[in-house]
Amino acid sequence: MTDPLLPGPLWMVGCGHMGSAMLTGWLAAGVHPAHVTVIRPSGAPVAEGVRVLTDYPEDEVPAIVLLAMKPYQLDAVAPRLAPALDPRTILVSILAGVEAASLRARFAAPETIVKAMPNLPVALGKGVINLYAEGGAAADRNLATDLMMALGHAEWFEDEAAFQLAGVLTGAGPAFLFRFIEALGKGAAALGLPEDQALLLATAMVAGGGALAAASQDSAAELARKVASPNGTTEAGLKVLDADRALFDLVEATLAAARTRSVEMAAEARARN
Template identity: 55%
Template structure:
């Protein structure tokens, strides 16, 4: 159990989740597993669909409280519907966290002028297991409020503060979207193994175990991932021959650069859409 989250003083007041889709739901599961009291949490979603046990689910904002922290977990396209109602309730002490891709700090400040501390956060789905990566950005000077957000996110995995908001789209493309790209890689690795004659289910198990073990080794090693690849590849061996294919004309790097740039471009388009409003 994470002591920082089980301590009642870690989040002194109600915690609202405005929307609870795949990402916000994964974060909620991770927080509760880390010791957050479900009774502190209220999920506001039009469907009223239940979430984790002990969490209050409402179809409208609570009328009898002001949250200590509110997190925007809706689709970015829904922000202009949600903001006018939510902004009337929040006060200067409420910490507002947004996980909405492409929604800039200036846009959030325009929509929620009462909130002194607004933090952009970009997590990824492994937060559910406490193995996530979350980028954070804020223009707030309230160190205590920012420390509360950092403790909350650190319970879900690695946290990185981004100094320049212009780089936030790159964070979204790399670590926010990254799990999907890795899932596709695992699927392709298994499919390639099956093309060599392995049963597909066996190839999938071997691919998953290989990626899981290699990631754990890379995380614990003092060498860079590039150095580890060269360490595995003996001169003239089969691994080296495979790496020669990936490395030829930087084809793997070029593919991933194009992948991230496509995601980054879409994030910037969403930011423009958010600036224009409804």
């Protein structure tokens, strides 16, 4: 049977939170579950019709392999997986902090290695997926683009350092946004609103505000200005956020801390080469 997104079998090595989110998004986009094999030590099922094994299949050569386990597991996975790969296999890694050179050192056969950094909204087809390729033909990049676009917005980077930084922004960013939603809800609760109601309102407000920002031709700064009437309630709150660039400095420090850890993880992977 033909598949709109896959040229052949897809192997998913590991299927944690992010892998599961990607699988959910692909199945919703029309990938046939029979074309997907998940390899995980537990053998626990993941989705109806998707084959789950505890070892690599011997009855097929994968068209695409997605490395979706924890980064520290790379050296345990590589020795058994590498011999099963073909030069035509596209190897896709979502392992945070693991550089293309570290992947190439462990997987010599595939002509194309793609690094991808998705975020959890891929499960809804609303994700952001940053992409960087090491080697391979344009056709392989096009295939990877189509596969990732089924999950949301795919963005290519020609520089691995820029890819790494973008991954910090969009990969870790949802967690920072979720924390801000929590802070809004708890802040309103501290002032007297029931906490469950405050969190519900904060979540709905962020969903609507994000949709407006994505659809508007105005910048985020201009949208904030339009919400804030002179001497009004919004302006009073913005003055607190803007004082001494408090919010901007806090966000920059947050992203810098995440990037520093990403660089450390890359160094750890290089040291194991």
